[in-house]
C-alpha cells in the first residue's frame with residue numbers, strides 16, 4: 001500500500017505539512033490572469049516557480065499555458081528585481097505583444113521587498129508600456145494563505161482597471177470564483193437565458209478549453225476584455241461567488257466605483273444555484289424564464305428518483321473553501337453525511353460555516369482549515385466513509401482505503417472532462433448527481449453477492 | 458495555405474534579437490551556439506530552477522525522507538509528479554514541507570525545520586533525510602548545515618542539506634547540489650562483498666522501469682550492480698557506491714559531477730553511456746564488457762562474448778518488429794526538445810531506425826560542445842535551438858511540418874494544438890523507453906501517435922485530403 005506510511009493515531013503537528021491540500025499563491029494569480037483576453041501572466045521571481053505553475057496548469061487543463069518570468073538570478077536577489085521587471089515589461093511588449101501583462105510576485109520578490117506598483121509606474125514613465133496597453137499586478141507571497149488567496153488577489157488587481165464614469169451601463173459584474181472554464185461558460189449561458197448582460201471576470205472559457213485548430217495562439221479567443229474590465233466600474237451591481245475567491249475584488253470595486261456587491265456561494269447544487277439565480281434576477285430586475293425553471297425541475301426530479309441511494313452515506317472531502325462550502329451544502333441536501341472536511345487554506349471562518357451547514361447531522365463532523373491530506377487520511381482510518389471527494393491527490397487514499405472517489409477541485413491531473421462539463425447551475429447539479437450515483441452503484445455492483453446482484457435501479 | 462503565405466507567417470518567428478545566437482540552422486555559416494545562459498527577463502522560458510534539478514535527481518531514493526524547506530508551493534509541485542518506480546519502500550512519494558508562514562520568514566525557519574525533522578524521522582524511520590532549501594531560505598539565511606548536522610546527531614541518521622535555492626542558476630546547478638549531497642553518503646557503507654566486476658547505474662531514474670531493464674542486462678553479462686543512482690535508489694546502496702569497479706553515467710548533466718567526485722576521491726573510472734536507441738545501447742554494453750575484460754582479464758573472461766550474445770538475441774527479437782513499424786513511419790519528420798542534450802543525440806539516431814528524420818532539435822540545458830556534436834550528426838537544414846519559447850517551438854514545428862514532437866509536459870498541448878503527434882520522453886512517460894525493449898516501446902509510441910486517425914481531422918490536413926480528392 002502506497003500510504004502504509006500513514007498511522008491511525010492523529011497527533012498534533014505544527015512544524016510540517018504532509019501531502020498538502022493547497023499550493024502557493026502565484027498559481028492562483030496566474031490562473032485568474034489567463035481569464036483576461038490577450039493577457040500574459042508574468043511571474044516576478046526566478047524561473048523555477050513560473051515553470052512549475054505553468055506545468056501544473058497544463059497538467060490540469062491539457063492546454064498550453066504561457067507565462068513569462070523575471071528570471072531572477074543571484075544579482076536580482078541581492079539588489080532587488082526592479083531592473084529585471086523593467087526589462088521584462090519592455091521585452092514582453094516587443095516580442096509577445098499582449099494587451100495586458102498581469103504581474104504577480106513570488107516568495108522571493110516578496111521577501112526582498114520589491115514594490116511592484118512603484119516599478120510599474122516607473123515603466124510607465126519610461127514609456128515602456130505602449131499606448132493602450134496595460135500592466136496590472138498583485139502581491140502573492142506564498143507564505144500567506146494559499147493558491148486561493150492568489151486567485152483572489154489577482155481578481156482584485158483586475159478591478160484596478162475599472163473606472164466609474166458616473167453613468168451606469170446596465171450590466172452586472174459576476175465574479176465566478178475559481179471554477180472551471182466550463183463553469184464560466186455555464187454562468188454566461190444562464191445569464192443569457194435570463195437576458196441579463198454580465199461582465200464575467202475572470203473568464204477562462206475559450207482559453208483553457210479551446211478547440212484544436214491546427215494553430216498555436218499564445219492569446220486564444222476568449223477572456224474578459226480590458227474594455228469590459230474598465231466598464232465594470234459602471235455596472236449596476238456585482239455578484240461575487242465565493243467569499244475566499246471573489247469577495248475582496250467585489251468589495252474593492254464597491255469602495256472604488258460605488259458598485260454595490262453581494263457575496264454568494266459558488267452555485268454548486270440546488271440551493272446555492274437558487275440563490276444565485278434569485279440574486280441575479282433581483283439585481284438586474286428581470287424574471288426567471290421557463291427554461292431555467294425547467295432545468296431546476298429536472299434536477300429536483302433526479303434527486304427524488306435516486307434519493308434512496310444517498311441516504312446517510314458518509315463522505316470525506318478535501319479541497320478549497322468556497323467549493324467545499326457549496327458542495328457540503330448540496331450533499332447535506334441529498335441526505336448524505338459529510339463527516340471529514342479538510343481545506344489547506346487557512347481561515348477559521350471556514351470551520352464555522354461548515355459546522356453550521358452540518359449541524360443537523362447526528363454524528364461527529366471533523367473539519368479543519370489549514371489541514372492536509374495526511375490528516376484527512378488519518379480521520380478516514382478512524383471513521384471510514386462511503387465516498388471521497390477531492391482533487392487527484394485523493395486517489396492514494398481512495399486506493400488504500402478502497403473508497404469510491406469523485407475527482408473534484410484543483411488539480412485534476414489524471415482525468416478529462418472538467419474543462420467541458422460544468423458543475424455549476426442546475427445542469428452542473430445533474431452532472432454531480434450522476435457521477436456520485438454512478439460511483440455508489442458501481443461499488444454496489446462490484447460488492448453485491450451474485451444472489452442480490454441487480455439489473456435495475 | 459500557399460507556400461508564400463506559409464513563408465510569410467514564419468518569417469518572423471518571435472525571436473528575441475538577443476537570442477539569435479541560441480538558434481542555428483545547420484549548413485548556414487559557422488556553427489557556434491551561445492548557451493547555458495540565463496533566460497532573458499520576460500521570456501516565456503521552458504526552463505526550471507536549481508531546486509527542480511536537485512529534486513529530480515534525488516527524488517527516486519525511495520527510503521529517504523525528502524523534506525522541502527520553504528513555502529508550500531515548491532513541495533506541492535514536486536509531489537509524485539513523475540514515475541521513479543520503487544521495488545520496495547515508497548516514502549519518496551509523499552510530500553513533506555515545512556510550509557513556511559509569514560512569521561517564519563520574519564524570525565527564521567530553523568526551529569521549525571528541526572522540529573519537523575525530529576517528528577518525521579521518529580515516525581517514518583527513513584534511512585537518511587534530504588533537506589532541500591528553496592529560494593526563500595537562501596534569503597532569510599537559515600543555517601541549514603547546522604540544523605541538519607544537529608538533527609542527524611540527535612536522530613542517528615544522515616541528515617543532508619541540499620543547497621538548491623532556485624535563483625542560484627538553472628537545473629544544472631541543481632544537479633551539482635544533488636551530487637554533492639549524495640557524495641556525503643558515498644563511502645560510509647561496507648563494500649566487502651562487492652565484486653570488482655561491478656557498476657553503479659548513474660543518471661537513470663527508473664521513471665517507468667528502465668533501471669530494471671539495465672539491471673537485467675548486467676545480470677546476463679555477469680556484472681554486479683551496486684547502486685542505482687538514483688533509479689530505484691536506496692540509501693544503503695549509495696553508501697556502498699564507492700565499491701563499484703566502474704560508473705556508468707547517462708545524461709550529460711545530472712550525475713556526471715558525482716562520477717567525477719568518485720573518480721577523484723576513490724579512483725573509480727566512469728564511462729558515458731546511453732540507454733536510448735539501438736547503437737547506443739549496444740555500444741554501451743560492449744564498452745562495459747571491454748572495460749572489465751581489459752582490467753580483469755581472468756575474472757571477466759568471456760564477458761564480451763556474453764555481451765555479443767545478449768545483443769544478438771535482443772536484436773533478433775527487436776528488428777523484425779521494428780521493420781513493420783518502420784514501413785509506416787518512413788519519411789516522417791520529428792522535432793525533439795528535451796531537457797538534456799545527451800538524450801537529443803540518442804533520439805536523432807533512434808529516429809533513423811524508424812526511417813524518420815529529426816528536423817528540429819533542442820534542449821533546455823545543452824553546452825556549446827553538445828550542440829556542436831549534435832550539429833555533426835544532423836542533416837543540413839536542421840534547426841538547433843537552446844532554451845526555446847513556445848512561439849519559437851510552434852513556428853519551427855510548422856516550418857518543418859513535423860509529424861511528431863518529442864518533449865515534456867509543457868510542450869505536449871502545443872503539439873496537439875498544432876495537430877501533430879507527441880511522445881513524452883520525460884517525467885510523464887508511462888512505458889520504459891530504454892534498452893532494446895525500450896526502443897520497441899518507443900517505436901510503438903511514435904507509431905501510435907504519428908499514425909493516429911485523429912490527425913485526419915486537423916483542419917490543414919482535412920483541407921489537404923479534400924484537395925487530393927478533388928484532383929482524383
Ligand code: SF4
Pocket residue numbers: 046047048049050052107108506507508509531590591592593621622623624
Ligand atoms: S525558483 Fe525558488 S521558489 Fe521557485 S520553485 Fe525554484 S526553489 Fe522554489
Ligand code: SF4
Pocket residue numbers: 024025026048049052105106107108142527528529530531532591592593
Ligand atoms: S512557494 Fe514560493 S518559491 Fe515555491 S513555487 Fe510558490 S512562489 Fe515559488
